[in-house]
Amino acid sequence: MTCGMCGREMTDEGIQKACRGCAAFGGCRLVKCPYCGYEQPQQPGWLKWLVEIAKRKQETKR
Numbered sequence: 071m072t073c074g075m076c077g078r079e080m081t082d083e084g085i086q087k088a089c090r091g092c093a094a095f096g097g098c099r100l101v102k103c104p105y106c107g108y109e110q111p112q113q114p115g116w117l118k119w120l121v122e123i124a125k126r127k128q129e130t131k132r
């Protein structure tokens with residue numbers, strides 16, 4: 071997903087690393103940006119799915 075603050079693409083690995091210091095790891099629903107440290111609510115699964123579909127459609131157009 072993309073960070074709402076700095077606009078950089080966050081990988082699941084990066085998010086997990088940034089979240090490691092969080093005491094509620096695995097329990098909190100916030101995603102911490104590894105670049106700027108901005109915390110935001112996790113992207114819902116259905117939204118992620120929609121983004122993937124949109125990306126695929128753009129790729130097939132080319």
Ligand SMILES: [Zn+2]
Pocket residue numbers: 073074075076077078103104105106107108
């Ligand atoms: Zn960020």
